[in-house]
Amino acid sequence: MSIPTPHQSLPLGGRHIVLGLSGGIACYKSAELVRELHKAGASVQVVMTEAAQAFITPVTMQALSGRPVATSQWDGREPNNMAHINLSRDADAILVAPASADFIAKLALGRADELLSLLCLARPIAQCPLLLAPAMNREMWAHPATRRNVHQVRADGATLFGPGAGDQACGEVGDGRMLEATELRDELIAFFQPKLLAGRRVLITAGPTFEAIDPVRGITNLSSGKMGFAIARAAQEAGALVTLVAGPVHLATPRHVRRIDVRSALQMHDAVLPLAARQDVFVATAAVADWRPASPADHKIKKDGSGAVPGFVMTENPDILAAVASLVPPPFCVGFAAESQDLARHAREKLVRKSVPLVVGNLGPATFGRDDNTLLLVDAEGERALATADKLSLARELVREIAQRLQAVA
Numbered sequence: 001m002s003i004p005t006p007h008q009s010l011p012l013g014g015r016h017i018v019l020g021l022s023g024g025i026a027c028y029k030s031a032e033l034v035r036e037l038h039k040a041g042a043s044v045q046v047v048m049t050e051a052a053q054a055f056i057t058p059v060t061m062q063a064l065s066g067r068p069v070a071t072s073q074w075d076g077r078e079p080n081n082m083a084h085i086n087l088s089r090d091a092d093a094i095l096v097a098p099a100s101a102d103f104i105a106k107l108a109l110g111r112a113d114e115l116l117s118l119l120c121l122a123r124p125i126a127q128c129p130l131l132l133a134p135a136m137n138r139e140m141w142a143h144p145a146t147r148r149n150v151h152q153v154r155a156d157g158a159t160l161f162g163p164g165a166g167d168q169a170c171g172e173v174g175d176g177r178m179l180e181a182t183e184l185r186d187e188l189i190a191f192f193q194p195k196l197l198a199g200r201r202v203l204i205t206a207g208p209t210f211e212a213i214d215p216v217r218g219i220t221n222l223s224s225g226k227m228g229f230a231i232a233r234a235a236q237e238a239g240a241l242v243t244l245v246a247g248p249v250h251l252a253t254p255r256h257v258r259r260i261d262v263r264s265a266l267q268m269h270d271a272v273l274p275l276a277a278r279q280d281v282f283v284a285t286a287a288v289a290d291w292r293p294a295s296p297a298d299h300k301i302k303k304d305g306s307g308a309v310p311g312f313v314m315t316e317n318p319d320i321l322a323a324v325a326s327l328v329p330p331p332f333c334v335g336f337a338a339e340s341q342d343l344a345r346h347a348r349e350k351l352v353r354k355s356v357p358l359v360v361g362n363l364g365p366a367t368f369g370r371d372d373n374t375l376l377l378v379d380a381e382g383e384r385a386l387a388t389a390d391k392l393s394l395a396r397e398l399v400r401e402i403a404q405r406l407q408a409v410a
């Protein structure tokens with residue numbers, strides 16, 4: 001029997017990024033950023049201002065990027081002596097990280113007195129987006145002059161990544177921290193995703209539920225939540241406003257996703273239902289427990305020494321997906337079928353029983369906790385298999401499928 005190889009495409013494969021560094025302590029994060037961008041498949045050309053070179057050397061950045069760093073508009077190595085033109089012409093984006101308050105002020109004015117600001121001004125605006133990762137003290141970030149400059153550069157077409165909030169190098173705490181290298185990598189990956197769900201509201205359930213037996217025990221299942229979290233990330237990258245209702249899992253919340261943590265099926269139901277009518281899409285990936293102990297004990301159930309086994313009466317949990325699908329009008333509902341056999345038959349049976357337009361089948365035991373999966377899309381038209389791949393790649397394909405169906409309905 002042949003084992004399918006998971007297909008994992010590099011999310012920035014084939015992209016060329018000009019990474020500009022202006023002066024700031026956060027320059028140390030840019031070294032790590034080059035590595036992250038490389039690992040994600042991008043080639044990186046570093047450009048540094050004079051101030052940036054006071055914080056980190058071009059030697060470090062050259063070693064990490066594998067290319068000589070550009071630092072001057074008078075660099076005689078360029079045959080036409082026009083580094084400011086040449087650098088941006090084959091770039092998919094210019095990312096300035098860190099973008100200091102001073103550098104943003106220069107951009108707002110259209111100044112071009114050194115290579116980095118010059119090449120930002122000289123870039124072909126329609127093909128080469130300008131992305132800024134601000135990094136500065138919180139007072140500088142909050143200053144009316146910076147607010148004005150940020151407003152201006154945005155109006156001129158720049159996109160801002162962050163800043164984040166937290167501890168600052170100066171010892172103060174607040175807004176203005178540059179995002180971490182991995183966060184900037186993820187922002188960049190998201191930036192390049194097609195905005196197939198722009199402005200759509202998407203609600204997703206994920207993970208297992210936990211049904212209490214007593215205050216210390218309960219019934220749960222092996223769902224890791226990874227598929228649902230991947231779909232939340234993919235939908236957000238596609239421009240959707242995403243709410244993720246998560247059972248008990250230890251997974252990081254995808255960026256810009258609103259997360260509501262719940263424990264039991266009843267809590268999940270009560271979190272989902274008030275939100276559902278306002279959604280364009282509902283994706284039910286959660287492995288919701290079908291039953292719960294009818295009356296959980298108030299205190300820990302103790303052994304009495306007789307060898308007697310406690311028995312408890314179970315009661316059925318509400319079907320969250322069926323409840324959402326019965327709203328008038330319902331959001332576009334996507335169900336998941338986690339089966340151990342006969343995937344297509346069970347998935348189709350759920351499509352009908354829950355009155356939903358799309359059910360995604362997967363083999364639970366083969367995927368629970370893993371980073372890859374194989375999906376079978378089942379709808380009224382037929383079936384389509386999505387080959388084994390990492391869950392994020394599959395989530396992006398599923399988002400494409402959902403977007404197509406939404407368009408067809410509209």
Ligand code: CTP
Nearest residue numbers: 284285286288317318319320321335336337338
């Ligand atoms: N689901 C739900 N609420 C429940 C049970 C299931 O929203 N109480 C959703 C799941 O999130 C999934 C779909 O319904 O999208 C199918 O879940 P699954 O557990 O596979 O099916 P069940 O309806 O519970 O049927 P069975 O357990 O018999 O396979």
